[in-house]
Amino acid sequence: MDRVKGKTCIITGGALGIGRACALRLADEGGHIAVFDILDEAGARLCEELAAKGARTRYWHVDVADEAQVAAAMDDVARHFGSVHVLVNNAGIAGVDKPTHEITEAQWDRVQAVNVKGVFFCTKHAIAHLRHAGGGSIINLSSIYGLVGAGDVPPYHAAKGAVRLMSKNDALIYARDRIRVNSIHPGFIWTPMVEGYLRAGGATDMEAARRGVDQLHPLGHLGEPDDIAWGVVYLASEEAKFVTGSELVIDGGYVAR
Ligand code: NAP
Numbered sequence: 001m002d003r004v005k006g007k008t009c010i011i012t013g014g015a016l017g018i019g020r021a022c023a024l025r026l027a028d029e030g031g032h033i034a035v036f037d038i039l040d041e042a043g044a045r046l047c048e049e050l051a052a053k054g055a056r057t058r059y060w061h062v063d064v065a066d067e068a069q070v071a072a073a074m075d076d077v078a079r080h081f082g083s084v085h086v087l088v089n090n091a092g093i094a095g096v097d098k099p100t101h102e103i104t105e106a107q108w109d110r111v112q113a114v115n116v117k118g119v120f121f122c123t124k125h126a127i128a129h130l131r132h133a134g135g136g137s138i139i140n141l142s143s144i145y146g147l148v149g150a151g152d153v154p155p156y157h158a159a160k161g162a163v164r165l166m167s168k169n170d171a172l173i174y175a176r177d178r179i180r181v182n183s184i185h186p187g188f189i190w191t192p193m194v195e196g197y198l199r200a201g202g203a204t205d206m207e208a209a210r211r212g213v214d215q216l217h218p219l220g221h222l223g224e225p226d227d228i229a230w231g232v233v234y235l236a237s238e239e240a241k242f243v244t245g246s247e248l249v250i251d252g253g254y255v256a257r
Helices: 017-028 040-052 067-081 105-132 154-177 192-200 206-214 225-236
Strands: 008-012 032-037 057-061 086-089 136-141 179-186 247-250
Touching: 008 017, 008 067, 008 105, 017 032, 017 040, 017 086, 017 225, 032 040, 032 067, 040 057, 057 067, 067 105, 086 105, 086 225, 105 136, 105 154, 105 179, 136 154, 136 225, 154 179, 154 247, 179 225, 192 206, 225 247
Parallel strands: 008 032, 008 086, 032 057, 086 136, 136 179, 179 247
Antiparallel strands: none
16 A cells, blocks of 8 residues: 555556556556547546546546657646656557568567667656656566567567567666666566457467467466556565666566576
């Protein structure tokens, strides 16, 4: 309880999956929650759920790949809540699953636009507000695919590798401002993204596909959104006040081999 009490937390891609779990857990810990997403209905529904728990919350339609939308929404959050303390750069897409030589430039660019440029735009436009608050925490969702290759989704691997190193470099740039920047590296987490990824790979029996993914993790199963949300709560809180430039791997042992 109260691990982020009174802190304004922005969660991009917050309407579903991991972002949704982050919103719920940060609200339970006393945070004010700004949800950015392009899924307006799901985002609005989540905010109603958060408000019913007693949280201060609001939804903004923001495509993180659109700098003007990001800049306007960041300023609006600061006006609405009075400050910004935590930014969770969670919005992301899996993109096409083809070998590198079959990928078009447009397919490559779309994944980089959301997964890399989105993190850049949101970080860029949050900095003034985090400085104004006297510091803060930026938490970037990378992946196990930002640490090791799996032999699939090439643009996604490139993007998540970039996010890992952007996090470390920004940690150095903004340490003097008391802005901490860390990355989180989930293993497979059961969300709409993973369901879509399995379907795109030809899976029809989702239970069988899920069991196959379970076996990729030494703990014997994939994760759930809350497994990541608790890591986000930790990095957002004062418990992590000496933690910056680090990579928090939450993957059931996937990269331990
Ligand atoms: P998800 O279930 O697809 O949820 C992501 C949310 O972000 C969706 O609401 C999505 O809307 C939204 N979004 C997509 N593009 C956006 C944009 N341009 N601007 C704003 N919002 C946008 O994904 P997830 O599985 O929770 O993943 C969250 C993050 O964790 C991603 O960065 C992902 O790469 C990372 N991650 C996930 C896993 C996993 O196994 N699930 C593992 C490692 C890392 P749409 O539904 O319309 O796209």
